[in-house]
Amino acid sequence: MKNIIVAVGLALIAAGAAQAAGNVEAGKALTEKYACFSCHGKDFNTPIDPSYPKLAGQHRDYLEHALKAYKRGDGANGRNNAIMTGQVKPLSNQDIKDVAAYLGSLPTSLATHR
C-alpha cells in the first residue's frame, strides 16, 4: 500500500513537472495545427522570409515569454505584430508552454558569443 502511495505521488510530481515545462509532443501537434512552419520553416530554422526569426532550439522560457507578450499586445511588456497577434489568440497558457517546449527541443543554429 505504502509503495502504491509513493508511486502515485511520484507520478503526480512527474506529471506536474511535465506541465510546468510544457509537453513536447503536444507542442509539436499544436505547431502542425496552427501551421507555424508555413512562415518559420519546416525545421523552424529556415523561415520563408529573412525578417522572421529562427525558432529551433531557442530558449524555451524566452519563446514562452515572446508568445505571451503577443497575447498582451498593447499591455505592459507586450508586443504588437500584424501576424503574431492573430496567431497567438487561440492559444491557452498551456498551449504556449507546449509549443515553447517543442520548439526549444529542436536542433539549433543559434549561438551565444560575445
Place this chain on the structure above:
Amino acid sequence: MKKLTALLVLAGLTQVALAADLVGNVQNAKAKIEMCIGCHGIPGYKATFPEVYPVPMIGGQSAKYIESALQAYKKGDRKHPSMKGIAASLTDQDIADVAAFYSQQTRSADPK
C-alpha cells in the same frame, strides 16, 4: 485630406526604402555591441525585469530579423522596457551594423 494621406503614405514608403538601403558593417559594429554583450553575450544569462527568463540567443538569426526586432522596440511595437531603451538609443545605421554582426555568428565561430 486624401492628398495628405497619400503624402504620408509616400513619406512612409520613402523611409522604408531608405532603411532598406542601409548596409550593415560588421567592423563598425564592434564598437557598438557593448550594450548587447552584457546580456546576450553570456550563455544562460537571465533577464530579471519584469519577467525572469533567459535572454534570447541572437547569434545566427538573420540580419533582417534582428533589424526588424530592434526597429519594433524603437517604434514601441515591442514594449520590453530595457530593450526599448536600448533600441531608442540606436540610429538606423547602428541597428544595421549590430544586426550584420550577430547574423554572422555561428554555433562555433564569432565574426572576425
